[in-house]
Amino acid sequence: MDRATLTKHWHWETDRDGLAWLTFDKRGESANTFSREALEQLRAALDEIRRADPKGLVIRSAKEGFIAGADVEEFTRFKSPAEAMSFVRLGWDVFQALHELPFPTTAMVNGFCMGGGVELALACRYRVALDEPKTRFALPEVMLGIMPAWHGVQWLPKLVGPAAALDMLLTGKSVDARRAQRIGLVDQAVPLRILENTARIITLESPKRKSLSFWETMMLSGPLRSFVVSQARRQVARKAKREHYPAPYAILELWKKYDGDPFRAAGDPAASVEALFAHPTTANLIRIFFLQERLKSLGKAADFAPRHVHIVGAGVMGGDIAAFCAMRGLTVTLQDTAPERIAPAVKRAAQLFQRGCATRAACATRSTG
Numbered sequence: 001m002d003r004a005t006l007t008k009h010w011h012w013e014t015d016r017d018g019l020a021w022l023t024f025d026k027r028g029e030s031a032n033t034f035s036r037e038a039l040e041q042l043r044a045a046l047d048e049i050r051r052a053d054p055k056g057l058v059i060r061s062a063k064e065g066f067i068a069g070a071d072v073e074e075f076t077r078f079k080s081p082a083e084a085m086s087f088v089r090l091g092w093d094v095f096q097a098l099h100e101l102p103f104p105t106t107a108m109v110n111g112f113c114m115g116g117g118v119e120l121a122l123a124c125r126y127r128v129a130l131d132e133p134k135t136r137f138a139l140p141e142v143m144l145g146i147m148p149a150w151h152g153v154q155w156l157p158k159l160v161g162p163a164a165a166l167d168m169l170l171t172g173k174s175v176d177a178r179r180a181q182r183i184g185l186v187d188q189a190v191p192l193r194i195l196e197n198t199a200r201i202i203t204l205e206s207p208k209r210k211s212l213s214f215w216e217t218m219m220l221s222g223p224l225r226s227f228v229v230s231q232a233r234r235q236v237a238r239k240a241k242r243e244h245y246p247a248p249y250a251i252l253e254l255w256k257k258y259d260g261d262p263f264r265a266a267g268d269p270a271a272s273v274e275a276l277f278a279h280p281t282t283a284n285l286i287r288i289f290f291l292q293e294r295l296k297s298l299g300k301a302a303d304f305a306p307r308h309v310h311i312v313g314a315g316v317m318g319g320d321i322a323a324f325c326a327m328r329g330l331t332v333t334l335q336d337t338a339p340e341r342i343a344p345a346v347k348r349a350a351q352l353f354q355r356g357c358a359t360r361a362a363c364a365t366r367s368t369g
Contacts, residue, residue, distance in 0.1 A: 009038045010045045019203060020054035022046075025062035032061055033071040034116045036090060043094045046101070056104040056203035059124065060196075061111070065134070069115025072144070075286055081274035088262055088273055091116060091150040098123040099151070104206040108199040109177075109186070113137045119150040122159065125206070128199045129177040131189040138174035142247045144289060145282030147262075149273050153251055154260025160184045161216035162228050166255075170236060170248045184210060229256040246279055307331060319345025323352045 005012050012022040022045060026032045034042075049057060061067065070091070078084045098105065098120065107113075107121035109129040118139055121127045129135050139148045139156070147153060148169065157165040164183040168175065177189035187209065190198045211217075218224050229252045236248045253271035258264040265271040276282055309325045311318050314336040322345060326332045336342050 005045070005048060007041045007045065010041050012045055012049060014052065014054055017200070017204060018055040019200060020049050020052065020057045022049065022057060022059045023062050024059070024067065030063070031065055031068040032063055032117075033068050034091065035071040035074060036087065038071075039090050039094050043090075043097060046094070046097050050097075050101060054103060056106070056206070057101065058106045058108050058199045058203055059120065060108040060199070063111075065111035066107075066109045066113040067117025067120060068112060069117055069140070072286065072289060075144075075146075076290075078277065081277045084277040085262075085266070085273055088149045091119075092262070095119055095123040095150050104203045106199050106203045108195065109135060109137075110192075110195065111135055114174075115139060115141055115148065115152075116150055119148060119152045119155075122151060122155040126202050126209070127180075127186045128195065128202060129180060129186045129189045130195050131177045131191055133176065135177040135189075136174040137168075137176075137180050137185060138172060139168050140172040140174075142170060142251065143172040143285065145245070145247045145279065145285040146276050147247060147251045147254060147273065149262045151260065153255050153262075156185075157220060157255065157260075158212075161212055162219045162225070163216075166228070166232050166252075169251050169255075170232065184212075225256060229253075245281055247276060247282075250276055308333070310335065312336075314342045314345040316348075319348050320352070323349035327353065 009026045010022060010024055012020055014020050024032045024038075024042075026035075026038060032038075070087075074087060075084070078087070104126065105124040106126040106128055107124040109117075109121060109127060111130065111132075111134050113121060113129075113136065115138070118137055121137075129137075139152055141148045141152075148156075153169060156169065159165075160183045164185075167173070175183070175185070177186060180186040181189045187202060188198055212220075219228050233249065233252055236252070240248070242249045250271050253268070254260055254262065254265050257268070257271060262273045266274065269275045308331040309322070310333045311322045311325075312335045314322075314334050318334070318336075322332045322334045326349065334342055334345060
């Protein structure tokens, strides 16, 4: 490498081809997350890289995953909705600066890419992903009662179309690398041995990106956008009321009225970041998030070897779980409101055992034949 610059969480260097490589390696953490400090250092690095004027820029991670999103600990420090908006403004401006760089930019995603990680990837011109099961893209902000406010609501529909975008924005569910490539979120999903070289080539060659279909483009326009939002709102209403869970409704309003710009929506109680942070549901969901993380850490530290599984509910799912556990050698008890509800589960278990035995016998015959 011809040049290298190092900060606490980021370092960048240029290679012999004139390509800049910016690496995120959050100090003292097992995963990369966007704290205020990490965002400010990213902004400084991007300013330096812009002045260096390389042929292109690749952003990568030094950790096993790419970026886990914003540091949720930051949310607990906000003393008012105005402080939340200050954090939103920082991320918004930094990613806008990345988006406006005058040379090709590529996000090289090597694992989980969540929340702000997806938004950083959206700010780049290209996205190359590691084609392995651990690579997942998701915008889980809605599950915390908030919204992707660093251009996610603005840029994702324009890249993958409204249908695929709203599916991610409103549910928080993830897509793997191949699915991300099919919907247009990722330009190429490749194995590890060619990941870095693919990112290099696509950045240096800067090929033309595939555009949306005619109908996807039409759905971004005013009248059809309103129709798409009304249909999505009906689906959301089947699962939760606005007064209890305002986040998905706010995402829809933000995209419909303000094209995903949270600053244009300031003061609108139906679409503003301030209103979401002031809502009690958001505080409760963030609290649940930390409780879940605490349970995970306790589980990792526990030396537990299960021997007996008790399952309440002998429906199809409960019965199959019971059969699966029994086939793995665990002691299983099954409970339901009446004996006749348990009988079908026992019958299904017997069928599963027979199929399993038949499969093992066939495999043994082939191996000895």
